[in-house]
Amino acid sequence: MEWTTVETGDGAKLSVRLFKPSPADKAAAEDVAVVLVHPYSILGGVQGLLRGIAEGVARQGYNAVTFDMRGAGRSTGRASLTGSAEVVDVVAVCRWVAENIKPRGILLVGSSAGAPIAGSAVDKVDQVIGYVSIGYPFGLMASVLFGRHHDAILKSENQSYSSWERKMDSQA
Numbered sequence: 001m002e003w004t005t006v007e008t009g010d011g012a013k014l015s016v017r018l019f020k021p022s023p024a025d026k027a028a029a030e031d032v033a034v035v036l037v038h039p040y041s042i043l044g045g046v047q048g049l050l051r052g053i054a055e056g057v058a059r060q061g062y063n064a065v066t067f068d069m070r071g072a073g074r075s076t077g078r079a080s081l082t083g084s085a086e087v088v089d090v091v092a093v094c095r096w097v098a099e100n101i102k103p104r105g106i107l108l109v110g111s112s113a114g115a116p117i118a119g120s121a122v123d124k125v126d127q128v129i130g131y132v133s134i135g136y137p138f139g140l141m142a143s144v145l146f147g148r149h150h151d152a153i154l155k156s157e158n159q160s161y162s163s164w165e166r167k168m169d170s171q172a
Helices: 025-031 047-059 084-100 114-124 138-156 162-169
Strands: 003-006 013-019 032-037 062-069 104-111 128-133
Touching: 003 084, 013 047, 013 084, 032 047, 032 084, 032 114, 047 062, 047 104, 062 084, 084 104, 084 114, 104 114, 114 128
Parallel strands: 032 062, 032 104, 104 128
Antiparallel strands: 003 013, 013 062
C-alpha cells in the first residue's frame, strides 16, 4: 500500500492510497485499475471505509485506489452539500491513475453518496470504461442533494458492455 497526494484544478489536496497486487498478478493490474469513491463526506465518509474492498481487489490482481474527497480525512478543501465539487476530485484522481499507473481502463466504484458522485465523473475521463454503484441513495433527500447526478449517469455513453468493448478494442 502506498500513499500520495493529488491536487485538483481548484487547489484541493487529496489523500490517495494505492493498493497494489502481488508481482505475480501484474498482467491483470495493467488492464484495469479500480478507483473507489467513499460515502458522503459530511456524514463521515472517508476512504478507510473502502479499505476492505480495495484489499480484496488487489488480491484479485488489480490496482485499487481509494482517496479522501475534499474536506474528508487527510484531504484539504471543503465538502459540498450536493457532491458537485467532489466530482472534480474523482476526475483528478482518475487522471492521476491514468497518467501514473497507466492501466488500459479505469473502473469507477462508488459507495452510497459516492455512487452518484462517481457516476457524474464517468464521461469526464476517457480512460473510464465502467461504473459500479453500491448502495445508490434514493428517496426525497437523496434527490434534493444528488438529483443532478442522476441525469449524468442515465445519459452516460459508458452504460453498456458494448461501449466498454469498443474502448478496449480501440486501445489494443
